[in-house]
Amino acid sequence: MSERHADEEAGGFELVTLAGGVRSLRARDNGQVFHPVVGPVAEATAVHVAGGQLVERVAALRAQPFVIWDVGLGAAANALTAIEALLAAGGRLRGRRVELFSFDRSCEPLRFARQHAEELGYPRGREAWLDALLAARAPVEIGADALTLRWVFVQTNFAAMAPRGWPAPHAIFFDPYSPAVNPEMWTLALFERLRGEMGETPCVLTTYSRSTAVRVGFLLAGFFVGIGAATGEKEETTVASNERALLAQPLDRRWLETTVRHSTNAAPLRNAVFSRRPIGDADFTRLRRHPQFYSEANSSP
Numbered sequence: 001m002s003e004r005h006a007d008e009e010a011g012g013f014e015l016v017t018l019a020g021g022v023r024s025l026r027a028r029d030n031g032q033v034f035h036p037v038v039g040p041v042a043e044a045t046a047v048h049v050a051g052g053q054l055v056e057r058v059a060a061l062r063a064q065p066f067v068i069w070d071v072g073l074g075a076a077a078n079a080l081t082a083i084e085a086l087l088a089a090g091g092r093l094r095g096r097r098v099e100l101f102s103f104d105r106s107c108e109p110l111r112f113a114r115q116h117a118e119e120l121g122y123p124r125g126r127e128a129w130l131d132a133l134l135a136a137r138a139p140v141e142i143g144a145d146a147l148t149l150r151w152v153f154v155q156t157n158f159a160a161m162a163p164r165g166w167p168a169p170h171a172i173f174f175d176p177y178s179p180a181v182n183p184e185m186w187t188l189a190l191f192e193r194l195r196g197e198m199g200e201t202p203c204v205l206t207t208y209s210r211s212t213a214v215r216v217g218f219l220l221a222g223f224f225v226g227i228g229a230a231t232g233e234k235e236e237t238t239v240a241s242n243e244r245a246l247l248a249q250p251l252d253r254r255w256l257e258t259t260v261r262h263s264t265n266a267a268p269l270r271n272a273v274f275s276r277r278p279i280g281d282a283d284f285t286r287l288r289r290h291p292q293f294y295s296e297a298n299s300s301p
């Protein structure tokens, strides 16, 4: 799907041109293309901004600030696309404060995005923000007429991170590499930790994955789980929340009894080793009792 630009390679990443002519980057060690097919801005907009109803939720929040966790900052496409959408909302967000915490174990993709701002397009004009995150590791303060936004880069291994007292998130952009190459970021234990850290704060987690095993993992960790926006590459993605009312399309009991029951890849990852397995009986029983399905089950004859 993508064409390689050998002359533009540097370090661990290389530029690629996607089918529509949009530029993105590929990690050379695991071969993964960031936001494949539709490209960085289109995917970030569909999955995290529109899919998470970000602007509407920031506008609606009375208690301030609205906290976003950007898990897998990478080349900052999700973060920058979200910031641009919030800034573009203008007066609708008057008086709102947003805190954006971007987590990544590496700063290399961010550095690559800074170096290739022109070719990638989306970082163009925002180089000073990326320089500040890279050089000073100091928060970037972005003030618009209506909105104030503070952007913090936390360089850490998120999978091993002990709770550090970051403010509980209202939105999580969950964008590690795929479970096959980055399994430590998709374990049941990590999902349980995320669920615990959001507590009672109403939160929407958006991710590109539509894997049955990933959805089952979120459910077993205590989330409600729904179908997320299409991206052009995939007809659906995934939204998880601690509040059922925040899901536009919750997965239903039919999905449980057909897809989960029969999938060869429905067991959650219980350790950081990727495997595809059908769901076990104990997990399936737990899912049937999950409040997302339980009330429907009760109403059945």
Ligand SMILES: C[S@@+](CC[C@H](N)C(=O)[O-])C[C@H]1O[C@@H](n2cnc3c(N)ncnc32)[C@H](O)[C@@H]1O
Binding pocket: 033, 034, 035, 071, 072, 073, 074, 075, 076, 077, 078, 079, 103, 104, 105, 106, 109, 156, 157, 158, 159, 160, 175, 176, 177, 182, 184, 185
């Ligand atoms: C697909 S890229 C993210 C793309 C990014 N969201 C963007 O908009 O450009 C996945 C990112 O997850 C990061 N990552 C993978 N495992 C991680 C871990 N254990 N802790 C923190 N970051 C991790 C990688 O370093 C990589 O930058």
